[in-house]
Amino acid sequence: MKKIYFFIALLTGFFSTAQNDVTFSVDMNGYGGSFTTVYLSGELNGWSGTANPMTDMGGGIWQTTVSLADGEYQYKFSHDDWAGQDNMNAGDACTVTDGGFVNRIVEVAGSDKVLDTAPFSACYDDGNPGPHNTTFNVDMSGYGGSFTTVYISGQFNGWDGTSNPLTDMGGGIWSVTLPLSEMYTEFKFQVDAWTDQENFMPDDAGTVTNGGFTNRYINVTEPQSRDYVWGTEGSTLSTEEFSQAVTFKAYPNPTSDSWNIATNNQTINAVQVFDISGRLVLSETPNAVAHAINGSTLQKGIYFAKISTDKGQSSIKLVKN
Incomplete structure (x- = not known):
């Protein structure tokens, strides 16, 4: 039996019991064998071969949405009660190698998410291998x-x-x-x-x-x-979902008083500041392209700020000295 990792949801303030709708989809066009039904199998269902059947969306795409608590989950796409399964390579970017098993991995952290459609037995290729x-x-x-x-x-x-x-x-x-x-x-x-x-x-x-x-x-x-x-x-x-569209700077950092937050001409809708234990200590709705976070009442230490705009969100570490 594989393990489920429950992380502290510092960015959201949710408890691990909060549920998030996660949509998985797989492209079976490259699969050379025959099958009847594709399934989602993993830590989320005890690696069952039949608990989570996927829906044939047409064009070779199969999809399902499951409700998951915050955490990390290893999984695979399988078909017909483990008659066939993903065969991934150790070191593939979308996988984790754990105890000799190579599985896909998904991190769930406080919000619904739709995963990119993955080819069966391969990672999604966005055309940018890095670095x-x-x-x-x-x-x-x-x-x-x-x-x-x-x-x-x-x-x-x-x-x-x-x-x-x-x-x-x-x-x-x-x-x-x-x-x-x-x-x-x-x-x-x-x-x-x-x-x-x-x-x-x-x-x-x-x-x-x-x-x-x-x-x-x-x-x-x-x-x-x-x-x-x-x-x-x-x-x-x-900050797995790091948004290139949302860029900002915080200065001075460290500070003994306030942090100035400026974006690339995007309206800051909300600012949430969490302490190192994940406790929400400040919540503000500036609705402006620049904003000063007043840290004068905070104790010295490390904090994490989640900045939300119309185009997405990103996060930054703040240091109070």
Whole structure:
């Protein structure tokens, strides 16, 4: 039985019981065999071969919508009670390799979503294989020992101990942005060329266990930024649906008072600020292209702001000093 990861929904304030309608679709035109019905099988239904039949939409496209709580779910498309199934390659950008099994992965975080139609046994090809700028931020403020430099090591750099150092951003936050090709890749944060490293237990959220090693992982499919806390399972902030249409800047950051938010001439409809535990601490509806978030009443620390406009939403980490 596979595992279900329930992440803290920092961007939404919803509990894990909140349900989101997620639409899955698959293009069967490239499948060479015969079949009667396509099914959605995965952690969402105990890997049942018949619980979630898909609807023939015509033109070789099959589709279904299921209601899911916030979290990450591994799944596959199958047909006729496991008479056939997706056969994906380890390292494909839309997959995760967990305990030797290569499955598709979907992250659900506080809103309905319609997934791109995927070819059977292949990832969706958007014509842009990357590289995609991928930002990794890690909060080291809870680290108990001393260190000089934080590094990120993973499959993408051959687990090298020194090739990708992070930059000290202040407030305990270390950050690096890497141009990565579309891929699924495992990684960890470590300090001073493997003097110390993160340690996880199998089944920790946001990790996979392969060959006796438990590591973090990320699916690189587009530009994105993810925030982590050293040695803590899961990501504290997910911006998987990073919108190129929604760009903005926050300044000064860090600040002791207020953050000024400016967009690319888009009206800011709503601003929600969450603390590190996921608690909503500020909610504002400015309806303006620029806005000042008043942080004077907030304690020192790290916050996450979700900025919503007519063209979508994006998120940013805020530091109060």
